[in-house]
């Protein structure tokens with residue numbers, strides 16, 4: 119019996135593809151851009167009984183190359199068509215198969231071959247090309263609505279070398295991905311290809327720094343149980359999900375509070391990831407990819423390796439994605455689950471010397487994607503103090519371009535002579551559908567402040583907090599403010615704790631950044647969500663992606679800015695919290711040749727949700 123929120127299995131996706139081809143008369147002109155589980159509504163899930171069959175429905179996004187149109191269909195795995203509609207003006211994300219074809223076309227194009235020859239490269243197979251959306255102004259003569267990608271290039275000087283050490287400057291093909299044609303070649307500069315290698319394979323680096331073995335043994339097995347996609351660990355219960363667009367998803371988070379299952383979240387995901395580049399030179403300004411919305415992040419999920427990606431008693435889940443041509447690919451070991459020791463949970467030494475200390479354990483669900491040069495790890499942690507943390511781990515190879523050695527190049531770091539790593543930001547947006555003890559919640563902003571010296575502040579050190587309930591969507595776009603120690607709480611105003619305060623969870627921002635791209639830039643308009651750290655919207659089933667459903671070549675304004683124009687009430691309603699966070703990456707020399715992991719994330723901590731610290735119930739270790 120499948121749970122309504124279980125990801126579509128490979129078999130189900132195959133059924134969906136087969137039924138969709140028949141129902142909608144799909145042929146070689148049609149691309150399967152996305153096949154996703156059409157998640158049931160919250161009400162349907164809450165009312166669902168586990169012995170009841172639930173119709174499994176897929177949302178299928180189809181790109182018709184011949185008519186340049188996107189259609190979305192809803193079809194059950196049994197082939198019952200629920201809906202079929204065209205989405206006017208939309209352009210579908212670029213599927214892996216389309217990228218592959220576009221790159222083959224560019225590689226075989228005579229103008230590309232000739233330009234490479236002028237640079238002394240006679241073998242086009244020794245070129246690494248990537249297919250990037252044009253994330254900035256589309257050249258005027260090409261801006262007629264066709265779907266275009268452009269192709270930064272690097273020279274593979276040796277077969278197994280790091281080609282990112284050898285960017286080819288100023289040479290890009292622009293490819294019409296539907297016509298399978300190079301429509302323009304940009305070949306403007308003749309900057310030499312940097313030649314300093316950037317080796318990183320073990321066989322090349324000769325790394326010899328070794329430590330003694332560290333073994334993680336759980337002789338009685340791990341402390342969690344896996345029932346298909348349902349996880350029970352410690353007092354937590356939740357479901358793992360997987361989506362072709364968002365990748366790893368967490369559903370239906372509950373905590374056993376002294377025998378009572380209490381609901382905390384309905385759905386947690388990272389709904390967008392955009393990487394604005396701040397270098398105006400040589401096409402770098404175009405590298406503003408929406409890895410989630412323009413490609414489908416789940417497509418790039420790694421098959422994880424025991425002992426390397428994950429250590430200890432591991433349980434893996436496989437995932438499946440539908441390729442552009444309708445074939446279904448299984449990703450083995452896509453999601454890793456395990457427990458980690460996490461230092462001490464709490465400790466106190468009494469005056470008489472009596473000591474109480476508890477070790478902390480955390481549960482981790484994670485997956486890692488590789489999108490061209492970069493790796494992104496998505497890690498969800500569950501803790502014994504009732505808190506949840508998300509951490510993105512950023513690693514991989516910084517994007518590179520070439521300029522003259524020592525050139526005045528103010529928006530990039532020169533990491534080897536003539537090899538530059540442009541400044542950029544990684545901006546993520548979490549979609550947090552929290553349901554604190556029920557669906558009706560409010561969001562409260564909490565700030566600390568001091569009164570001027572006087573009756574309320576006689577010694578100068580007094581401070582208080584001020585709580586402001588966010589009333590409607592238009593006023594709920596908020597920024598972090600360290601001067602006020604600002605944070606946000608999601609509360610249930612209808613449920614009180616033993617101190618008669620509404621139960622809640624606070625969102626604790628971590629390290630963060632603010633976009634540098636101007637709001638009226640092409641990217642600024644398309645990723646308008648990134649100009650606030652927090653948004654709150656009324657929950658709507660299909661408001662899923664903060665830059666809209668189809669950011670590829672979109673004019674901007676879709677997603678959050680569009681939805682909040684309705685200015686819906688958000689007080690004591692079913693709300694969704696969007697938290698925008700990320701890093702401003704000024705590449706360091708030490709980020710080369712492979713960047714050590716950088717982290718960005720946030721914490722969700724109980725705030726008046728429990729009657730005391732739930733960590734008190736943890737038994738001491740032997």
Ligand code: NI
Pocket residue numbers: 542544703
């Ligand atoms: Ni970076």
